[in-house]
Amino acid sequence: MSKVIGGLFSSHVPAIGNAIAKGLQQDPYWKPFFDGFDPVKEWVKQAKPDVVVVFYNDHGLNFFLDKMPTFAIGAAPEYANEDEGWGLPLFPTFQGHQDLSWHIIESVIADEFDPVTCQKMTVDHGLAMPLALAWPGVSEWPFKLVPININTVQHPLPSPKRCFDLGRAVGRALASWGGDERIMVCGTGGLSHQLDGERAGHLNPEYDRFCIDNLSRDPEALLNHSSLDIVELAGSQGVEILNWIGARGAMLGSVKELSSNYHIPISNTAAATVLLESCEMAEA
Ligand code: DHB
Numbered sequence: 001m002s003k004v005i006g007g008l009f010s011s012h013v014p015a016i017g018n019a020i021a022k023g024l025q026q027d028p029y030w031k032p033f034f035d036g037f038d039p040v041k042e043w044v045k046q047a048k049p050d051v052v053v054v055f056y057n058d059h060g061l062n063f064f065l066d067k068m069p070t071f072a073i074g075a076a077p078e079y080a081n082e083d084e085g086w087g088l089p090l091f092p093t094f095q096g097h098q099d100l101s102w103h104i105i106e107s108v109i110a111d112e113f114d115p116v117t118c119q120k121m122t123v124d125h126g127l128a129m130p131l132a133l134a135w136p137g138v139s140e141w142p143f144k145l146v147p148i149n150i151n152t153v154q155h156p157l158p159s160p161k162r163c164f165d166l167g168r169a170v171g172r173a174l175a176s177w178g179g180d181e182r183i184m185v186c187g188t189g190g191l192s193h194q195l196d197g198e199r200a201g202h203l204n205p206e207y208d209r210f211c212i213d214n215l216s217r218d219p220e221a222l223l224n225h226s227s228l229d230i231v232e233l234a235g236s237q238g239v240e241i242l243n244w245i246g247a248r249g250a251m252l253g254s255v256k257e258l259s260s261n262y263h264i265p266i267s268n269t270a271a272a273t274v275l276l277e278s279c280e281m282a283e284a
């Protein structure tokens, strides 16, 4: 039987790609952030997920302001990493898990969600950065990928509850999958940051702490704010926490927090990394 073995939740700042390329992991600016991935690197080494299901937001690479799906699920044979304009070095192409993608799509549509299905899709820093931090330096990714895109970019945004419910529906799809894969979920983006407008540079450590503290034990506490409340609290890009909320929804059973790191700032972002393990894995 396949199993959701754990979840990685992490910010996805593009500048991380240049820091990796330049080997700045021990640099005083970067070290407090990279160190947060030490337990993650150790955990993926021993837990060996075969599949990673990533909830993230596209940043204008596949979907621009003229066409913006609320939810889009990849069902492609592979996903090349592309750079939407930061001048970033690229990571290896990800292999897809098409059968599992279609199983998830069929299952969430039966559950009355209406995702766009993407048989061709590229992936930007929003997907690649946390995976490159968890599996540094690989020439081939040792897992297959299912990407799930949530619109955190163009209003109107989905509600936190809708994203959590989508995650729950994905979790049910994973529970009914007939394979024997070890599945890790991942939610990327956040925490508080705002890149544009009069409030550019806005951060909110109090809201960030609230999210980190509740993620493992009471994720539904994060549903008490609307998406517009979150924009107000966490900034116009801080609303990327919707991806964390989706991924957390996909972890149906009880979870244990294995590690948590919070560091301000990385570029313009309050950067956080949280690793959760499914309790049945801890007991096995
Ligand atoms: C930054 C953060 C992001 O989430 C992003 O998508 C782009 C840039 C930043 O802090 O620079």
Ligand code: FE
Pocket: 012, 059, 126, 189, 190, 237, 240
């Ligand atoms: Fe982003």
